[in-house]
Amino acid sequence: MTAVAFIGLGNMGFPMAGHLLAAGHDVMVWNRTRSKAEQWQAQYGGKLANTPAEAAAHAEVVITCVGRDEDLLEVLNGQHGILQGLQSNALLIDHSTVSAEISRHIAESFLKADQQFVDAPVSGGQQGAINGQLSIFCGGSSCAVARAHPLLAAYAKAQAHVGPVGSGQLAKMVNQICVAGVIQGLAEGMHFAAAAGLDVAQVMSLVGQGAGSSWQLVNRHVSMINDEYNHGFAVDWMRKDLDIVETEAARLGLSLPLTPQINNFYRDVQAMGGGRWDTSSLLKRLQEFPANTGKLA
Numbered sequence: 001m002t003a004v005a006f007i008g009l010g011n012m013g014f015p016m017a018g019h020l021l022a023a024g025h026d027v028m029v030w031n032r033t034r035s036k037a038e039q040w041q042a043q044y045g046g047k048l049a050n051t052p053a054e055a056a057a058h059a060e061v062v063i064t065c066v067g068r069d070e071d072l073l074e075v076l077n078g079q080h081g082i083l084q085g086l087q088s089n090a091l092l093i094d095h096s097t098v099s100a101e102i103s104r105h106i107a108e109s110f111l112k113a114d115q116q117f118v119d120a121p122v123s124g125g126q127q128g129a130i131n132g133q134l135s136i137f138c139g140g141s142s143c144a145v146a147r148a149h150p151l152l153a154a155y156a157k158a159q160a161h162v163g164p165v166g167s168g169q170l171a172k173m174v175n176q177i178c179v180a181g182v183i184q185g186l187a188e189g190m191h192f193a194a195a196a197g198l199d200v201a202q203v204m205s206l207v208g209q210g211a212g213s214s215w216q217l218v219n220r221h222v223s224m225i226n227d228e229y230n231h232g233f234a235v236d237w238m239r240k241d242l243d244i245v246e247t248e249a250a251r252l253g254l255s256l257p258l259t260p261q262i263n264n265f266y267r268d269v270q271a272m273g274g275g276r277w278d279t280s281s282l283l284k285r286l287q288e289f290p291a292n293t294g295k296l297a
Contacts, residue, residue: 001025002151005055005062007075007082009036011126011232012095013065016155018044019132020063023154030055052076056085061151065095068240069102076110083110091116093148095136097176097237099244100166103139107165116144119165120152121172123179125232127219133157137175139168173248176241179279180262182214187283190224200225220280229277229284236275239266 002025006017009031021027021044028047031037037048049055052075056062062082066072072094076082086092092115094103103119111117118140128134136152136159138145145161152159162171189207193200204221207213223231242263249256265285272288274281 002061003059004028004151005030005049005052005059005082006065007031007052007055007062008065008071008096009040010065010067012122012129014040015126015130015132016065016095016134017046017063019155020151021046025151025154028055028058051080051085052082053080053085056082056090057087058085059090060087061091061093061148062086063093063095063151067096067237069098072096072098072102072106076106086111086115088112089114091118091144091147093118093120093151095120095122097121097172097241097244098169100139100169100173100248103169104166107140116141116147117165118144118148119168120148120159121168122156123172123175124157127232128157129155135159135175137162137168137171139163139165139170141165169244170248173241173245176238176245177256177259179216180238180242181258182216183220183279183282184258184262184265186214186216186221187224187280187286190221190283191286216280220278224280224283227284229274229281231278231280233279234276235266235269235279235281238279239263239270239275242266 004020004025004027006013006027006029009017009029017027017029028049029037029040030049030052041048064072064075066075107117118138120136120138122134122136124134132155134156136156138159138161162168190200193203204217208217242259246260265282268285269281
């Protein structure tokens with residue numbers, strides 16, 4: 001049993017912290033909105049902290065799962081932040097999707113020599129977190145990643161050490177590039193099928209059994225047909241992630257022709273009022289476009 005502090009009980013962190021408790025660990029949680037932490041305790045048990053510092057003081061391992069670079073810095077280094085309570089020899093694991101630069105900054109500037117850090121962003125969405133079936137990209141020293149491995153196994157179907165600190169975030173960027181392209185392709189295929197007078201559900205069922213299949217097709221085409229876009233990862237968060245990708249690609253001197261275009265398409269969805277819709281709403285954007293203008297109706 002390991003004493004764990006879990007900071008951030010959003011759509012992902014809430015069930016992930018529950019899996020750690022179910023695996024037999026001593027879990028104390030903190031969330032910015034206290035009522036969400038109380039809801040977690042009512043569902044799972046465990047302990048509540050009043051501040052991130054209090055949670056960290058309880059723990060051998062501190063796990064963060066928050067939204068943005070600035071959120072991560074706030075829970076680490078803000079008033080009553082994690083660093084005020086982080087123990088000697090503690091391991092800090094960050095599941096947030098943030099920039100590789102901020103991960104390196106945390107490891108180099110915030111932690112003491114005897115404290116370890118792993119950047120470990122996840123893929124698999126809310127359903128993957130609920131089912132304990134996430135893929136986890138781990139960046140850090142071999143020793144730190146090996147120490148994290150048995151804890152992450154509580155909610156991972158796959159995890160790998162992909163390189164030094166920051167590499168986990170870079171690998172997650174690869175994931176987001178691939179996901180964005182797949183969703184846009186799926187949306188265009190479905191839009192084409194409808195315009196051609198085909199039975200979209202029938203066609204997508206067949207495509208899903210061939211080379212054109214994907215997780216997005218299998219899990220989202222029915223809700224897309226039904227104009228339902230409240231299933232998991234929101235457009236606002238994808239926009240944040242693709243902005244990170246674009247910044248890193250520019251730093252690397254890379255041209256990524258498709259990814260910035262899809263990021264712009266998600267900007268259109270936000271302009272439609274769909275910032276909280278899930279990422280499959282790229283189909284909704286196509287449906288709102290006049291045939292030839294290239295502009296939203």
